[in-house]
Amino acid sequence: MTELLFRSDAYLREAPGRIVAHTPDGGIVLDQTIFYATSGGQPGDGGVLVHEGAEIAVATAVKGEGAAVVLIPSDPGPLPPVGAEVIQRHDWDRRYRHMRVHTALHLLSVVIPLPVTGGQIGAEKGRLDFMMPEPPTDPAAIETALNDLIARDLAVTDDWITDEELAANPGLVKTMSVKPPMGQGRVRLVRIGEGEGQVDLQPCGGTHVARTGEIGRVTLGKIENKGKQNRRVNLHLAD
Structure with a gap:
């Protein structure tokens, strides 16, 4: 099991780690990580691992067996041994x-x-697919x-409920195509706004900004027809 440091601090850019395993295809598993693993429409983080002054480029992070996060080196080659201490740094600009x-898509x-029937997150744009038989009029x-x-500039916070509590409140789940991250006994909820000012609450395992004002201005792109019942709505960061 990899401890997910980004769960408590999505703004953490650097952290130590200890190699606990190598995968058969040359991946690296750390005891704790700041790298987000590809899931829920959000790409995995890239970056570097530093070991004894040398850098190993990390192309992406993916989910491994159990609750492991596997870091995939950009190039094959010798890896530091199991037990080695490393410094991990992800590509902060891309992650941010x-x-x-991601937070803009929640809004x-x-x-x-x-x-919502699907979605995808990128560094410049994102999209959600909606069950929308007719295109929006405006x-x-x-x-x-x-x-x-x-x-x-609403606050973005998280909370946790049990799997059973989520099962009893199916209305919290907006995305039909991606199941909430269940199976660990509890599920993370991402809340936008507080108290009477709350505008959204839904299960999500991804990384988000702390306040909506950090998103900056966005523009809508194409609204595409994806079948009888579905429309794809694209949005772009303005800067």
Whole structure:
């Protein structure tokens, strides 16, 4: 099991780690990590591991067996031995843009209150697929409402409930295509806004900004037809 340091601090850019395993395909498992592993439409982090003054480039991070996070080196080659101490640094600029896009997509699901059938996060843009038989009549109004929510600079926090509590409250789950990260006995909820100002609460294992104002202005891209019942709504970071 890899301890997920980004769960308690998504802004952590560097941390020590100890190699606890190598995978058959040349991956590295640490006892704790700041690297987010590909899941839920959010790409895995890249970066570097530093061992005895030498850098090992990390192309991405993926989920391994059990609760392990596997770091995939960019190039094959000799790895530090199991037990070795390393310093890990991810590509912060890319990660932070993922955080901004991810939180913006949560707000998009508030502005368009329809079931979500898919999604993808990138460093420049993201998208959600909605169960939306007809295209929206006023995309400009959606963009304005989204940017208004962002500008409120709402706090983004998390909480935890048990698997059983989530099963008893299925309305918390907006995304139909991706199951909430269950199976560990508890599920993380991401909340946007506080008290009477809360605008969103849903299960999510990804990384987010601390306040919506960090997202900055966004623009809506294409709204694409993805079948009889589905529309894909794209958004872009303005800077």
